[in-house]
Amino acid sequence: MKKNDAYLHIGRASDLSGVDRTLYRFFEMIPGALSVITLLLFIVLSFFIPSVVAYFTIGFSAYWLFKTIFLTTHLRHNFKRMTHNLNIDWTKKLENTNHEEIIHLVILPFFREPYEVLAESVRAIDTASFSNKQIAVVLAAEEAGGREALESAQRIEKEFQNTFLAIMTTVHPKGQEGEIPGKGSNIAYAAKVSKEKIIDARAIPHEKVIVSAMDSDTVVYKDYFSCLTWHFLTCDNPLRSSFQPVPLYNNNIWSSPMLSRVLGYSSTFWQMIQQERPERLSTFASHAVPLVPLIEANYWQRNMVNEDSRIFFNLFMLYDGDYEVIPLSYPVSMDANVAPTFWGTVQNLYKQHLRWSYGSAENIPYLMFHFIKNPNISLVKKVRLLFVHIEGAWSLAVQPLILFAVGWMPLVIGGKDFNNTVLSYNLPIVSSWFLTAAMFGLVFLAIYSLQLIPKNPQNHTFRAQVPMALQWILVPFTMVIFSSIPGLDAQLRLAFGKYLGFWNTPKFRT
Amino acid sequence: MEPLSLRTRRVFASVSFILFLIILPIAGLYASGYRLSGFSLVSTGGIHISAPLSGTSISLNAEELERTSLFSKTFFFDNLTPGSYVIQAETEGYYPWSKTLVVESRLVTDVSVLSIPQPVRLFELTQATSTLASVDALSTTSTTQLISADDYAVIADVFATTTPTLKNTGTSTEEQVSPSVDIESGVGLVIEDGDLLVRWERNSNPPSSFCTRPSLCVTHFFIERTPQTVTDAEFFGGGVIYRTEESGVMLSEVDIRQPRLVVSIYSDPQASFRIIDGTLYIKDGETIYRVEGF
Numbered sequence: 001m002k003k004n005d006a007y008l009h010i011g012r013a014s015d016l017s018g019v020d021r022t023l024y025r026f027f028e029m030i031p032g033a034l035s036v037i038t039l040l041l042f043i044v045l046s047f048f049i050p051s052v053v054a055y056f057t058i059g060f061s062a063y064w065l066f067k068t069i070f071l072t073t074h075l076r077h078n079f080k081r082m083t084h085n086l087n088i089d090w091t092k093k094l095e096n097t098n099h100e101e102i103i104h105l106v107i108l109p110f111f112r113e114p115y116e117v118l119a120e121s122v123r124a125i126d127t128a129s130f131s132n133k134q135i136a137v138v139l140a141a142e143e144a145g146g147r148e149a150l151e152s153a154q155r156i157e158k159e160f161q162n163t164f165l166a167i168m169t170t171v172h173p174k175g176q177e178g179e180i181p182g183k184g185s186n187i188a189y190a191a192k193v194s195k196e197k198i199i200d201a202r203a204i205p206h207e208k209v210i211v212s213a214m215d216s217d218t219v220v221y222k223d224y225f226s227c228l229t230w231h232f233l234t235c236d237n238p239l240r241s242s243f244q245p246v247p248l249y250n251n252n253i254w255s256s257p258m259l260s261r262v263l264g265y266s267s268t269f270w271q272m273i274q275q276e277r278p279e280r281l282s283t284f285a286s287h288a289v290p291l292v293p294l295i296e297a298n299y300w301q302r303n304m305v306n307e308d309s310r311i312f313f314n315l316f317m318l319y320d321g322d323y324e325v326i327p328l329s330y331p332v333s334m335d336a337n338v339a340p341t342f343w344g345t346v347q348n349l350y351k352q353h354l355r356w357s358y359g360s361a362e363n364i365p366y367l368m369f370h371f372i373k374n375p376n377i378s379l380v381k382k383v384r385l386l387f388v389h390i391e392g393a394w395s396l397a398v399q400p401l402i403l404f405a406v407g408w409m410p411l412v413i414g415g416k417d418f419n420n421t422v423l424s425y426n427l428p429i430v431s432s433w434f435l436t437a438a439m440f441g442l443v444f445l446a447i448y449s450l451q452l453i454p455k456n457p458q459n460h461t462f463r464a465q466v467p468m469a470l471q472w473i474l475v476p477f478t479m480v481i482f483s484s485i486p487g488l489d490a491q492l493r494l495a496f497g498k499y500l501g502f503w504n505t506p507k508f509r510t
Numbered sequence: 511m512e513p514l515s516l517r518t519r520r521v522f523a524s525v526s527f528i529l530f531l532i533i534l535p536i537a538g539l540y541a542s543g544y545r546l547s548g549f550s551l552v553s554t555g556g557i558h559i560s561a562p563l564s565g566t567s568i569s570l571n572a573e574e575l576e577r578t579s580l581f582s583k584t585f586f587f588d589n590l591t592p593g594s595y596v597i598q599a600e601t602e603g604y605y606p607w608s609k610t611l612v613v614e615s616r617l618v619t620d621v622s623v624l625s626i627p628q629p630v631r632l633f634e635l636t637q638a639t640s641t642l643a644s645v646d647a648l649s650t651t652s653t654t655q656l657i658s659a660d661d662y663a664v665i666a667d668v669f670a671t672t673t674p675t676l677k678n679t680g681t682s683t684e685e686q687v688s689p690s691v692d693i694e695s696g697v698g699l700v701i702e703d704g705d706l707l708v709r710w711e712r713n714s715n716p717p718s719s720f721c722t723r724p725s726l727c728v729t730h731f732f733i734e735r736t737p738q739t740v741t742d743a744e745f746f747g748g749g750v751i752y753r754t755e756e757s758g759v760m761l762s763e764v765d766i767r768q769p770r771l772v773v774s775i776y777s778d779p780q781a782s783f784r785i786i787d788g789t790l791y792i793k794d795g796e797t798i799y800r801v802e803g804f
Binding site for chain 1: 513526530534537538554555616617620714717718
């Protein structure tokens with residue numbers, strides 16, 4: 001790590017002291033404060049100037065429509081691009097490159113996931129088109145996961161013993177000082193150990209190694225490593241770039257309840273949109289990072305919940321803003337969030353979105369603090385990145401609530417004078433025009449999801465596809481329950497210093 | 511295949527933003543009631559009407575615009591230039607209802623239809639000798655109804671021992687000398703020197719029924735201010751039921767706007783009325799009637 005980056009792995013205000021701590025603590029309050037102030041303003045102003053709030057709600061509904069159209073154009077393009085990329089022969093494309101030099105270190109962290117989940121992921125790596133002799137697989141177990149988890153890893157290690165360049169199991173010790181239990185500390189440990197035992201033991205040049213940090217349920221598509229290698233070899237600055245595939249939640253999609261499917265695909269579509277706006281893209285879930293910057297950043301942060309996006313910001317700060325995420329527009333498949341019972345699924349989905357929302361919120365104080373401390377990053381980059389992330393966290397928590405709740409407050413508390421106006425009667429009418437028009441965006445989501453979904457293994461009929469299309473009607477509901485509310489929850493936890501611990505999404509397949 | 515170029519994205523963003531900027535004021539003006547007439551903007555108002563029954567035909571200036579149904583009983587007519595409008599509601603088996611309403615710029619005139627059955631059906635109550643007989647009789651359409659002797663006695667006792675005008679549920683301030691005889695949703699019913707008036711008892715703005723136009727409301731107005739003498743009054747069936755010494759029992763809607771629907775329920779001046787458990791009873795001499803249809 002560079003000398004001037006003592007602040008690189010800050011997880012929260014309590015990691016600092018003195019003025020720095022106060023400053024960071026203040027920054028932690030900003031996302032929650034902005035959201036709460038916005039919502040309170042809507043309510044308070046509805047008492048005093050309901051007309052202004054009504055105009056704002058109508059304007060906001062119009063903004064929502066145009067935002068939907070704008071984002072749908074991105075989604076459409078990325079859908080075409082991903083379809084195109086899936087049809088490319090990436091192996092052929094790698095001809096005339098020095099792809100034989102590239103080594104993929106694939107880390108699969110797990111806690112107590114069943115053997116089948118891990119085995120399917122490793123099997124997919126095995127059957128991928130890229131040479132297995134250039135792939136090393138690390139099964140990153142947790143000591144806290146217990147004997148059974150370790151036995152699953154050892155069974156897989158044995159099964160694939162001579163399949164790859166190497167396959168090994170690491171066991172992250174529990175209770176390490178300065179760490180919180182979770183994926184970040186586990187993969188940081190696994191990367192460090194495997195770098196020594198696999199990469200350095202074979203004297204492989206670090207600049208030729210790409211580390212893929214996968215979620216344990218990640219099933220790669222056939223050409224994933226070829227596609228990743230091609231992008232690594234052809235991008236402008238490979239050692240200043242991370243690589244992001246599109247996460248599809250297809251593994252168990254046909255056995256998932258409607259709610260899981262909608263939320264899973266909503267996440268996918270958001271990532272697809274971001275793939276067309278790389279300046280807004282940060283790494284998410286399964287992603288790839290070259291080994292060199294990873295070592296220089298001292299691997300992933302061990303003291304926070306969402307290491308996946310944070311590693312990008314770590315590297316962005318480490319290299320004074322000279323770091324980017326390259327969208328692969330090529331999918332990997334993961335598990336939709338499912339529990340044995342519907343209520344369990346609802347709880348898991350909430351917890352998952354709470355964790356994601358918390359990640360988006362906790363990056364904001366990190367960015368603000370570093371932007372103050374680091375004069376080497378251009379002001380334009382600072383302002384742009386900060387705006388993107390503050391607006392993102394604010395939108396996530398507040399926009400659905402404006403559209404479906406507080407925006408309508410003037411009708412409830414605006415008083416008789418306001419209720420006698422044409423504006424009061426037209427507020428729901430005109431707003432619903434825009435929102436209904438925006439709902440047509442759901443048609444695109446239904447179409448794209450039907451094309452991305454694998455064939456139903458049990459029922460190939462048209463009738464089986466119908467719920468897959470109709471499920472998108474749930475979006476207004478999911479926006480509030482699984483976006484706004486966990487978003488606010490996460491921001492308020494951060495604002496009040498009730499820091500979130502890691503919650504491992506259980507993997508359950510029927 | 512390349513990602514969307516920054517230039518393309520900027521074009522998308524700019525076009526979206528420009529469209530948004532164009533639509534924003536249009537939506538705002540439209541929502542406020544402004545409409546384009548030729549090349550000029552005119553400010554309009556609207557009428558909001560609610561009717562309690564399904565199958566009511568709603569007409570505006572003699573043109574039928576809507577018909578109520580089980581799920582749709584309120585309508586908002588917008589794009590109305592300021593002025594007077596005649597709104598009518600007709601339901602089969604009910605008195606026709608109409609109002610002349612003043613529409614003002616950017617405001618909504620709110621009105622509720624009062625539906626009174628036509629004709630009002632009265633059933634003479636007769637004491638039965640057994641409970642079973644009364645149940646059977648109630649299911650018929652006869653103009654007489656058998657009820658148990660006990661029930662009859664209860665009703666007769668109410669007529670003998672109570673008066674509808676002395677509930678005194680309203681508040682009386684220094685300026686309001688006469689207390690309310692009944693109060694419902696903040697509206698007090700006052701009998702003053704033989705006249706009947708309604709009074710808004712709260713400090714907030716009164717409801718639209720107190721407003722000759724949306725911007726001009728009063729705090730009280732007369733329901734009955736003729737030489738006739740009102741003796742009893744009570745809110746009932748969405749309106750007010752009252753008795754005069756000259757005309758008997760009447761039912762009137764509570765709305766300052768004209769024409770006001772007033773229906774004679776029982777025209778004998780000697781008759782009196784009571785409301786027991788939400789049902790209207792009329793007593794004429796020794797005969798008690800139950801009024802149906804409300």
